[in-house]
Amino acid sequence: MTTPRPPLIIVDAANVVGSKPDGWWRDRHGATERLRDRLVGLAEIGLPGIPGPVEVVMVVEGQARHVAPSPTVSTEPAPRSGDDRIVDLVSEHRGRQMTVVTADRELRRRVADLGADVVGPSALPDARMGT
Numbered sequence: 508m509t510t511p512r513p514p515l516i517i518v519d520a521a522n523v524v525g526s527k528p529d530g531w532w533r534d535r536h537g538a539t540e541r542l543r544d545r546l547v548g549l550a551e552i553g554l555p556g557i558p559g560p561v562e563v564v565m566v567v568e569g570q571a572r573h574v575a576p577s578p579t580v581s582t583e584p585a586p587r588s589g590d591d592r593i594v595d596l597v598s599e600h601r602g603r604q605m606t607v608v609t610a611d612r613e614l615r616r617r618v619a620d621l622g623a624d625v626v627g628p629s630a631l632p633d634a635r636m637g638t
Contacts, residue, residue: 512603514557517596517623518546518565518631519609520574521589526610526628539571543580546631550579554630557606566593590614597623 524531524538531538546563553559564581567574568589576582585592593607597618606624608631609615615625 512562513559514553514561515600515603515605516549516554516557516561516563517593517605517607518542518563519589519593519607519611519614520565520567520571521569522609522611522614523628523631524571535570536574539565539567539574543574543577543582546580547577548579549631554606554608554626557604564596566596568592590617594618594621597621 520539520542524535524542543565546565549559550561550563551559553561562581563579564583565574566583566585566589568585572584574582583592583596590611590613593609593614594617597605597607598621601622606626607614607618608626608628610627619625
């Protein structure tokens with residue numbers, strides 16, 4: 508008998524980083540590393556309505572494409588657009604409980620059409636985000 512896989516949380520890193528005007532545009536790579544570090548506890552805690560443990564994958568693109576993973580947050584470099592890579596991941600994991608964290612309306616529609624749940628960046632509470 509196989510053990511069921513934990514819920515998958517896919518974070519649209521560029522969108523989440525860009526949702527807070529804190530000067531991220533001066534250092535996209537550094538801002539994405541800070542997001543990764545703030546997501547570390549998410550694997551254990553989960554999201555509201557999705558208790559941990561969960562698997563956390565952060566899709567990175569552009570100048571942040573080379574952000575390294577942490578022990579509890581995987582990074583998935585997007586060879587082209589981050590949105591397309593997120594849609595590919597949702598397609599690859601069909602049938603598994605998954606939630607995409609993004610505020611991008613078109614991406615929300617695309618992944619919802621494939622069966623993923625979607626929440627905005629505000630679902631990552633500040634207390635969990637370390638800010």
